[in-house]
Amino acid sequence: MESRQPTTSGPAQISTLPRGWANRLLGLFLSVSFLLAPVLYLQWPWKFAFGLKHDRLWIITDPFFTYKEWLGTSIYPTLQRIQKAALPSMRSILLTAFAFCAAVFAQNSAVDTFVTTQYPISKAGVLANIGPSGSKSSGAKAGVVIASPSTSDPDYLYTWARDSALVYKTIIDLYTRGEDTSLRATIDDYVSSQAIQQRVSNPSGSISTGGLGEPKFNIDLSAFTGGWGRPQRDGPALRATALIAYGNWLVANSNASYATSTLWPIIKLDLDYVSSTWNLTGFDLWEEVSSSSYFTSAVQHRALREGAAFAMKIGQTSVVSGYNAQADNVLCFMQSYWNPIAGYMTSNTGGGRSGKDANTALASVHTFDPAAGCDSVTFQPCSDKALSSLKVYVDSFRSIYAINSGIPSSAAVATGRYSEDVYYGGNPWYLTTTIVAEQLYDALYVWKQQGSLNVTSTSLAFFQQLVPSAAVGSYASTSATFTTLTTAVKNYADGFLAVVAKYTPSNGALAEQYTRAAGVPISARDLTWSYAASLTAFSARKGVVPDSWGAKGLIVPTTCGTGGSGGSTVQVTFNVYATTAFGENIFLTGSISALQNWSPDTALALSSANYPTWSITLSLPASTTFEYKFIRKYNSATTWESDPNRQQTTPASGTYTFNDSWR
Known part of the structure; x- marks a missing residue:
């Protein structure tokens, strides 16, 4: 009492x-x-x-x-x-x-009405943007998700690996929960399209040399060859997660053969890529900052963790230990993003911004495991770190958008990607405002399921923003404080959907953004991701949650590993055409231990048996992206070839040859 x-x-x-x-x-x-x-x-x-x-x-x-x-x-x-x-x-x-x-x-009542009326519009909006028969996706191959039918200001008539995977994860969940059994055909179309897309050579490379990190393709599945922020390493992880969800359902419904013969080859390519490249930088989900990114790390960890479990389930046991080992390394690395003084998860390790970004709320929601409770190690939605980070993120928009003017600190506001944003004037986005509500609904689900709520010194500011008298402590669901706090959080969450409803036009069309001054839709129209984000938030509000993926009870390793491929290696031959003076020799060094970690003193000597082509054959980690250079040594002098560093990715198996010329 x-x-x-x-x-x-x-x-x-x-x-x-x-x-x-x-x-x-x-x-x-x-x-x-x-x-x-x-x-x-x-x-x-x-x-x-x-x-x-x-x-x-x-x-x-x-x-x-x-x-x-x-x-x-x-x-x-x-x-x-x-x-x-x-x-x-x-x-x-x-x-x-x-x-x-x-x-x-x-x-x-207003939010109830919005959810009821918007749900069918959003679902139709998603399906309209999927080839071949979507009403707004003319020209798209079967199973290909167009980002938006907008062809100018901006031109989004392309397909992104990230957007497509997130959209299809939503569709797969609707199907496997039995909410719409008509979706099976489009899911199978997606599977087929991704098997093709993985094998399309592109500016990031081929299927075995980094091409899986290519973010964007034409809607006929040909390569997009224009300039872009590449590679982006979240796409393969998100695609693996979507297909594993489908695979788990197939296995549970007596169709393990399709899961093994059709899904697994696609999933394994993605997981091998993630396993070998998670510790390399790439562009973030907004395609602007090349660094390590929390969202990318979080979805990579999830993919490896559930990928290992799925592999075990279908008898592909040889990869399990390798995936789990790299998942441990990623989990360890994820802890380094936390800013304990400011109380938020930093979105990127580079970029020169504050790091307060929707990136982290999206990461929390898309790695939500309802069985993991309020685990802060995996940044679960109700964890103290995730709630503190959410408060910091939301508060960063309170004073910068005119449409947020006059709204008190305890009420919901429009939110964007990050406060420093200037793209199209730096506006709030529908999907970023929606994701705040979804994180809070996920948190409410867990608190009610576990029958208690903990307020820590880390999350105290979040709760006091809503209930000023909130205090550190553990509150059982039978207590008045539990009711007070969860009621406040529910009303707060509904407030964000109310913001979305307020700035959604009467026909329910969801663009990418709405203006910071007047709340008018702007940028790409009918953004598929906006529609999908509303569907998942509506489901979360009803207490419908995704399946567990294995986040429960994970322990951060005491020592963080730096990556690798779990032990498998491939034979790689390096050939370089280089003329030399008598007594001068060519050596090789690079960014991984097998290439001596950039040490000129221990660089590997190449053979001149086929002069002027110098050669060496080495065992290198499979599916690993690395950088390297050739150097000349003559007497006591060492000469490096000119910049930039060369970069390659080893294949998943077999042998490979790199042919270069001295520069």
Whole structure:
């Protein structure tokens, strides 16, 4: 039993009503107020209710304390205009409380309506953008997701590995949950399209030399050869996760043969790429910063972890230890992104920005494991680190968008990618605003399932933003504090969907962005990712969650490894055409231990048996991207060839030859 007392700074109790009578009156009034809320919302003179000289209602008898906290949780900005002061009469108390109940009811009702009306629009929007028969995807091959039908300002009529995987993970979940059994054909189309796309040589390389990191293709599955931020290493991991979800369902439904013969070759190529390249830099999900990125690391860890489990399930045991070893290394590396002083997960290791980015909320949601509880190691949505990071991220937009002006710190606001954004003027995005709501719905699901909620020193600021009296502690679901906190979080989450609803046009079309000044849709129209993000948020609001992927109980290794391919090697021959003076020799060194880690002193000597072509054959880690250079040694002098460093990726198996010329 909790004992909650008003703070000493509040006014003295002034109610002369007997305590029991007051409680009965309040209970009756609250019950009736919810029944009358629609009438009040439409008919009551709001200015009369709020036109008091006081700024916040102070409930003046002990039994009302919890409701004082509740009233302190803003639903609309007008409710924040009620200050600590004793109101002149019970009539005023009732008027204000009636108004609050009406506001709560109105927001919840409005979000309910939005979800109901927008869901079929968003689902249709996703399917319209998938070839070959989608109404807005003309020219796209079967199973190919177009990012948007927009062909100018901007031109998004391409297919991205990342967007496609996230969209199809949504579709696969709808199918495997039994919500739409008609989706099987388009899922199989996606499988076929990705088997083709993986083998398309592109500016990032071939299937065995880094091409899996290519982010963007033409919608006929030919290579996009224009300039771009490449490679992007999240796509293979996300694709593996989507196909593993499908594979697990197939195995559970007596179709392991398709999972093994058709899905596994695609999945294995992606997992081998992830296993060997997770420790290399690449462009982030916004395609702007080349560095290590938290979102990429998080989805890579998930893919390797569930990939090992799936491999074991279908009897592909030879790769399990290697994938698990690299998953441990990635998990260890993920901890380095945390900024303990500022209380948020830094999005990128480079780029020169603050690192407060939707990147991390997206990572938390797309690696959500409902069986993992509030684990901070894997940055689960209800973990103290994820909640603290979410607060910092959301707060970074409160003062920079005009449409957020006047909204109090306890209320939802429009959010974008990151506060320093300038793309199309740096606006809020539909999918980034939606993802905040989804993280909070995921958190609510876990708290209710586990029957408790923990407030730590790390997450305290998040909770106090919503309930100022929140304190560090563990609260069982039977406690009043649990109810107070979860109610506040639910209302806060609904607030973000209310923001999306407010700036969604009447036809439900979701663009990429909405303007920071007026909330008008801008940039690419009918963005597939925007539609998919709304679907997953709506599901989370209903308590529908994804399957577990193995995040529960993971322990960070005491020593972080630097990567590799789990032990498998391939034979690689290096040939370089180089003329030399008598007594001068050619050597090789590079970025991995097999190439002596850039050491000129221990560089590997090449043979001149086929002069002027110098050669050496080495065993190198399979599916590994590395850099290297040739050097000349003559007497005591060492000469490096000119920049830039050469880069290659070893194949997953077999042998390979690199042919170069000295430069």
